[in-house]
Amino acid sequence: MKPLALTAFTATSCLGRGVQAMRAALEGERTGLAPCAFETVTLDTHVGEVRGVDDERLPAELQAFECRNNRLALSGLRQDGFDEAVRAAARRLGPERIGVWLGTSTSGILETELAYRRLDPASGALPADFRYHGAHNTFSVAAFVQRALGLGGPAAVISSACSSSAKVFASARRAIEAGLVDAAVVGGVDSLCLTTLYGFHSLQLVARASCRPFDVGRDGLSIGEAAAFALLERPGSGLGADAVLLLGTGESSDAWHMSSPHPEGRGASAAMTQALAAARLTPGEVDYINFHGTGTPSNDAAEARAVAAVLGTEVPGSSTKGATGHTLGAAGGLEAVVCALALRHGLMPGGVNTRVIDPELRVNYLLENRPARLRHVMSNSFGFGGSNCSLIFGRAG
Numbered sequence: 406m407k408p409l410a411l412t413a414f415t416a417t418s419c420l421g422r423g424v425q426a427m428r429a430a431l432e433g434e435r436t437g438l439a440p441c442a443f444e445t446v447t448l449d450t451h452v453g454e455v456r457g458v459d460d461e462r463l464p465a466e467l468q469a470f471e472c473r474n475n476r477l478a479l480s481g482l483r484q485d486g487f488d489e490a491v492r493a494a495a496r497r498l499g500p501e502r503i504g505v506w507l508g509t510s511t512s513g514i515l516e517t518e519l520a521y522r523r524l525d526p527a528s529g530a531l532p533a534d535f536r537y538h539g540a541h542n543t544f545s546v547a548a549f550v551q552r553a554l555g556l557g558g559p560a561a562v563i564s565s566a567c568s569s570s571a572k573v574f575a576s577a578r579r580a581i582e583a584g585l586v587d588a589a590v591v592g593g594v595d596s597l598c599l600t601t602l603y604g605f606h607s608l609q610l611v612a613r614a615s616c617r618p619f620d621v622g623r624d625g626l627s628i629g630e631a632a633a634f635a636l637l638e639r640p641g642s643g644l645g646a647d648a649v650l651l652l653g654t655g656e657s658s659d660a661w662h663m664s665s666p667h668p669e670g671r672g673a674s675a676a677m678t679q680a681l682a683a684a685r686l687t688p689g690e691v692d693y694i695n696f697h698g699t700g701t702p703s704n705d706a707a708e709a710r711a712v713a714a715v716l717g718t719e720v721p722g723s724s725t726k727g728a729t730g731h732t733l734g735a736a737g738g739l740e741a742v743v744c745a746l747a748l749r750h751g752l753m754p755g756g757v758n759t760r761v762i763d764p765e766l767r768v769n770y771l772l773e774n775r776p777a778r779l780r781h782v783m784s785n786s787f788g789f790g791g792s793n794c795s796l797i798f799g800r801a802g
Contacts, residue, residue: 406683408650409578410640410801412588413490415481416742418631418729419453423484428746431754434774436728438615438627438758443597444515448606451615453629453730454597455480470549472513472540474596478550481594481632491554491636494588501557504586506577507547508569508593509562510734513540515598546594550634558586564734566788567697568656569593570633571737574796575654577637592634593735601733602628616700616731618724618756619709619770621763626699629730633738635745646802649745652781653684659791665703670711672793673697673785677715680795686781688716691797693753693777695740695784696768698724699731708787709766716783723771727758737786737794744782744798751778 415423419437420430430437438451461476482488495503520535539545547560563569563576570593577589605611605628612625637651656679659672666673681688694716697708712722725743732739747753755773762770781799 406578406653407582408640408652409581409637410644411635411649411651411745412638413487414635414742414745415485415487416631416633416739417455417481417484418732418739419455419629420729422480424742424746427742428750430728431746432752432774434755434757436615436757438730444599446599446602448602448611449613450611451627452597453627453732455630467549467553469536470539470545471536472516474509474513474546474594475549477596477630477632478546478594479553481634482550482553487634488554491590494636494638495556498587500555502587503556504558504577504580504589505547505551505556505560506573506589506591507550507562508564508573508734508737509543509546509595510564510566510569511595511598511601512543512545514600515596516540518599550590554590565792566790567733567736568786568788568792568794569734569737571784571786571794571796572656574651574741575656575794578651578654581637581639588636588638590634591637592738594632595732595734596630597628610701612700615758616727617758617760618696618698618700618726619705619762619766620759621761623700623702623705625701627730629732631729631732631735631739633735633742635741644801647749648801649748650799650801651796652799653680653686653797655679655683655795657793659793661791666707666787667791668707670707672791673708673711673787674715676793676795677711677783680783680797684797686797691716691720691781691783692779693747693782694720694722695744695782696722696724697785697787698726700726705766708785709768713767718767719769721753721769721771721775723754723756725754727756740784741796744784747782748779748798748800751776753777
């Protein structure tokens with residue numbers, strides 16, 4: 406594939422709003438996870454909540470999209486000058502030549518949960534002010550972002566669990582290569598809700614304390630929320646040496662089980678192999694891996710086997726979910742920004758919270774930050790149902 410430039414990118418998570426807050430937290434090896442105090446949830450677990458989301462107010466012209474997920478999206482768009490960068494691109498290329506591809510898992514389902522508390526006692530009808538189209542509807546976040554940025558190109562939402570906002574990079578890349586658009590806003594938004602928290606708890610996948618990916622005593626994941634965006638364009642002549650490029654994408658669907666990965670990481674291996682081929686790289690040219698690394702016993706074991714099979718056991722890597730939590734449909738986009746920061750600032754982040762690496766996992770897992778001049782990094786996102794995506798990013802110079 407031909408490389409594409411990330412001409413702008415931003416991330417908002419429990420580590421803070423914008424890339425400077427994220428970078429500071431990663432460099433300080435800090436976690437944003439805290440005991441759950443979200444809404445009415447009574448679970449004994451830690452979550453990655455973005456503070457102040459409920460204080461955000463949508464502009465009057467966007468009130469039809471009112472929900473926590475879109476408030477989080479708006480907050481994310483306003484960081485790092487991202488919205489202005491997109492508007493500048495729209496003036497240059499035309500708003501209809503910029504597409505929107507976003508990932509989410511639950512969209513604005515919290516609004517539905519709140520609405521069910523107000524069912525009509527006689528008829529059982531949902532309250533009249535409930536907005537399915539602008540909230541619960543999965544496409545809501547793409548329609549909202551498109552409207553908020555004044556764009557007129559094609560728009561789509563991918564909801565494939567944890568791989569959602571990694572797969573949008575591949576979809577947007579194909580659209581640009583086909584000439585459907587000249588640029589694309591990609592990323593993901595997922596916000597906390599009761600369905601997610603109680604749902605993962607019912608699957609016995611939620612850790613009590615902060616998650617510990619690849620740790621010998623890992624006992625589950627920590628749910629987080631995030632909004633992460635990037636602007637993908639064809640590289641221009643004025644691209645600086647520190648510019649970040651999307652070099653390769655790989656996707657697979659092993660369909661092994663509804664909630665468990667293939668035990669040998671068969672689909673994960675296929676996605677990584679495809680990404681390497683698309684980027685025209687050998688395994689030895691990958692300098693750092695951002696593992697999917699959820700902290701569940703089966704997920705980490707399967708990914709370790711897949712990485713060892715494709716890349717070997719020497720490539721340094723870590724999971725940043727110990728810092729941000731697992732942001733589900735936003736995880737791929739959030740961790741793409743982590744990779745962009747790693748390339749730009751020469752930092753391989755250590756796995757926060759992980760203390761003793763499981764000796765059965767034959768990977769080079771970083772417990773502490775390591776400075777290095779990185780050329781190529783890989784980001785893995787492996788979701789429920791065997792939906793897998795690997796992305797490879799690199800420096801322009």
